[in-house]
Amino acid sequence: MRTVSKIHAMKFSNVRLILSGFLLVLLSFVQNASAQGLYTARGYWEETTRETYRAIKQKQSNSEPLTDDERAYVDDFETYLRNYWLRLSEEEKNKYEQMKAAWDRELLGPVPSIAPSSTGEYDWRGRDRAINVFYGVYYGTTLVALFEPDGAAAVGIPLITGGLWVLGPFINPKKYENIDQSVIRASNTGKFLGLIYGGALGLAIGGEGEDAWKIPLVLSSIGSIGMGEWGFQMQKRQRLSEGHIEMFRHYGILGPWLGLATSAALGSENAHVYGASVLAGSAAGLIIGHRQAQKYPYTKGDVDNVSTLTVAATGLSLAVVAETLDEDPSSAVILIPAAASVLGTIWGQKAVKGVYLSNRQGSTIGFSALGAGVVGIGLAALFETGSPGLAIGLPSAMALATQQILFNKYKRENRSRDLSFGADRDLPYRLSFDLTPENYLINRRIPATGYLHGTTPHVSNPLATVRLSF
Numbered sequence: 001m002r003t004v005s006k007i008h009a010m011k012f013s014n015v016r017l018i019l020s021g022f023l024l025v026l027l028s029f030v031q032n033a034s035a036q037g038l039y040t041a042r043g044y045w046e047e048t049t050r051e052t053y054r055a056i057k058q059k060q061s062n063s064e065p066l067t068d069d070e071r072a073y074v075d076d077f078e079t080y081l082r083n084y085w086l087r088l089s090e091e092e093k094n095k096y097e098q099m100k101a102a103w104d105r106e107l108l109g110p111v112p113s114i115a116p117s118s119t120g121e122y123d124w125r126g127r128d129r130a131i132n133v134f135y136g137v138y139y140g141t142t143l144v145a146l147f148e149p150d151g152a153a154a155v156g157i158p159l160i161t162g163g164l165w166v167l168g169p170f171i172n173p174k175k176y177e178n179i180d181q182s183v184i185r186a187s188n189t190g191k192f193l194g195l196i197y198g199g200a201l202g203l204a205i206g207g208e209g210e211d212a213w214k215i216p217l218v219l220s221s222i223g224s225i226g227m228g229e230w231g232f233q234m235q236k237r238q239r240l241s242e243g244h245i246e247m248f249r250h251y252g253i254l255g256p257w258l259g260l261a262t263s264a265a266l267g268s269e270n271a272h273v274y275g276a277s278v279l280a281g282s283a284a285g286l287i288i289g290h291r292q293a294q295k296y297p298y299t300k301g302d303v304d305n306v307s308t309l310t311v312a313a314t315g316l317s318l319a320v321v322a323e324t325l326d327e328d329p330s331s332a333v334i335l336i337p338a339a340a341s342v343l344g345t346i347w348g349q350k351a352v353k354g355v356y357l358s359n360r361q362g363s364t365i366g367f368s369a370l371g372a373g374v375v376g377i378g379l380a381a382l383f384e385t386g387s388p389g390l391a392i393g394l395p396s397a398m399a400l401a402t403q404q405i406l407f408n409k410y411k412r413e414n415r416s417r418d419l420s421f422g423a424d425r426d427l428p429y430r431l432s433f434d435l436t437p438e439n440y441l442i443n444r445r446i447p448a449t450g451y452l453h454g455t456t457p458h459v460s461n462p463l464a465t466v467r468l469s470f
Helices: 002-038 041-048 051-061 068-087 090-108 126-147 153-166 181-206 214-238 242-265 271-295 300-324 331-351 359-383 388-417 439-445
Strands: 430-435 464-469
Touching: 041 068, 041 090, 051 068, 126 153, 126 181, 126 214, 181 214, 181 242, 181 271, 242 271, 242 300, 242 331, 300 331, 300 359, 300 388, 359 388
Parallel strands: none
Antiparallel strands: 430 464
16 A cells, blocks of 8 residues: 555656646746747837936937936946847847837837828829830830831830820829839839840840840840839838839949940940840849848938939049040049949948938039039039040039938938937846826725735725836
């Protein structure tokens, strides 16, 4: 009997051990799940933008002296924020990086209300009509060049195709439901890049010959139509950021330019080589642009600034090339503006990190730089030097100076509103204290009840709450 009792006791002990282990694992899982739910990207952003902390950081940015209490508060709060950041999951960290710019704009005040009649609707602008007519006419001109009709058909076909491309919302209204400006921008980007890529493919296939030009022309139209539709449908489904689309556009142009410059530097005279190099640069440009946009949430204004800087830097290098052509006519000098384009892009991307230029700021930079460049061309014409280097270099230098002045102005403005900082401090715990004196009046209105054994006692609302979390 004692042996049987010992066996039962051992079995019962094992069962208790297994149940204890199971409960321990379950509790750890629940605790981890709760922690993941408590620490969110939005919660971290809200902590970084607390009013007291923002006010002290603003004093620091203005070089105002801080009291000992303010310095202690900032040190303690920033160490708490590091601990919060470390507790975020990778998914929440990525979400914070993507949404930070949009959340920061909430601090600027309420967004003006939109009239109900225009909410959710896309308004076709004059530029949209002009762009669609242009591409439609281009596609019709391709048909005329291919089939060579006589008489009025040579004029009528391009006009018909131009009109058809504007009639898209009438012919297929469902396709254009729930679209916004980013969808149209992606479609137009695809149409433009498709012209380049299709033409390069045709040049690589057709090469040289009497009618070889027809192949690049036809394939450029096919590529434009295909990539335009691809960009439209992709953006309608995925809704990439405007900055992502602009990075596609920037690198989609930079890639073919580098491929063309490389072939020219090698002194090639084969049309097949030029077409293949442009095509290879196009593919590389799209891949690199996509990866760059994934690494950092560029805004449309950021990429506008990068493109403006790249064009100005390329213009300055072209001025150097123009001055050296007479002295060194080597085709390798084309690599100078190609390298300047790459360096301008890298410089621009590093400069805009953490600035988050708005669409208006980015477009103002490009618009003003263009104006400065035109003024530079006018000044170069007044000087009548006849120097090609001056004719290119002066407007490029003025455009670059204007871009830098405006960019640094916007950078200071945006940084003064940017109240976040790197989460690089640590705190093993968080201690908080909430005082709620209003509960005193609430407690007095709760009717008192006698306490009986076996019942729940009367519980009043706390006047103060202390929380300690690890």
